[in-house]
Ligand code: SF4
């Protein structure tokens with residue numbers, strides 16, 4: 001606890017905020033920094049970081065919550081699979097409440113579908129060992145942090161000769177959508193607070209094209225308030241110096257080489273592919289799809305099922321929220337039809353979704 005307190009020291013925070021105000025005092029423009037990680041979004045709201053910043057610095061949230069960016073047709077596919085009598089859906093908790101076109105997994109569970117909440121893909125593997133009469137379908141969502149454990153579970157299933165373990169894949173990578181958003185002239189991102197855990201896997205070098213080719217400063221930042229303030233100050237310095245580069249504020253966790261072993265497992269099981277992001281559309285090369293050698297474990301290829309035509313909820317602005325173009329309060333459904341108890345859009349479901357964070361902590 002003492003260790004954590006060191007990153008939450010109020011007096012140090014006040015000094016850092018004063019220094020930041022002084023540093024940008026003569027800057028006439030606007031710096032727009034995007035945090036692309038759901039945990040950063042939560043921390044910004046929880047510690048009121050926006051209210052501490054000088055008017056020259058604006059924070060916007062990006063597409064960093066894996067649940068929020070999962071497209072509606074993926075949820076529809078999972079719902080359709082859950083209706084098959086031989087299928088058990090195994091998933092992380094947040095996914096059961098993400099709205100599909102006409103249902104979600106929680107509703108299907110109430111109607112008799114077998115939906116199990118698991119804490120890791122290995123729990124799903126254990127279910128497959130225990131119930132050979134069932135097809136266990138794990139919902140493979142998440143970025144480079146979760147994808148290696150899913151790849152590990154597929155490798156273990158292959159080693160054990162399991163025939164009833166499947167993954168419905170929607171894994172994604174983070175730097176490619178960051179490049180897509182950096183190229184959007186409407187957003188004018190002046191710098192990225194890069195995700196912490198993802199960076200521990202992919203390493204700082206993965207962001208080099210953003211800084212070198214697109215000229216966008218990048219700082220890998222931890223989750224504590226002082227981490228975030230320091231990360232923002234480092235980004236501001238890069239803007240003032242006009243020298244975009246990749247820096248690591250979170251060096252107590254992130255190594256320059258990342259985690260090569262996790263990346264090897266990823267590359268063994270997954271290949272880059274074009275995938276849709278909720279609200280953003282298809283981003284070429286941003287997905288991690290199961291390689292042909294492991295097709296036996298791919299639910300999409302191995303379990304035939306009819307999926308309804310996708311329909312987004314009219315009025316939901318999740319797509320614009322995920323691109324950082326609007327704030328939750330701009331959505332007419334926010335706090336009215338859409339609440340954490342009754343979410344209309346994905347951004348209100350996940351505890352790391354921007355709408356859920358704004359609902360809980362306000363500005
Ligand atoms: S997994 Fe990565 S992107 Fe997702 S919340 Fe954690 S640090 Fe952020």
Ligand code: SF4
Pocket residue numbers: 315316317318321328331332333334335338339343344345346347348349355
């Ligand atoms: S308030 Fe609800 S409906 Fe509106 S953008 Fe957020 S999640 Fe979507």
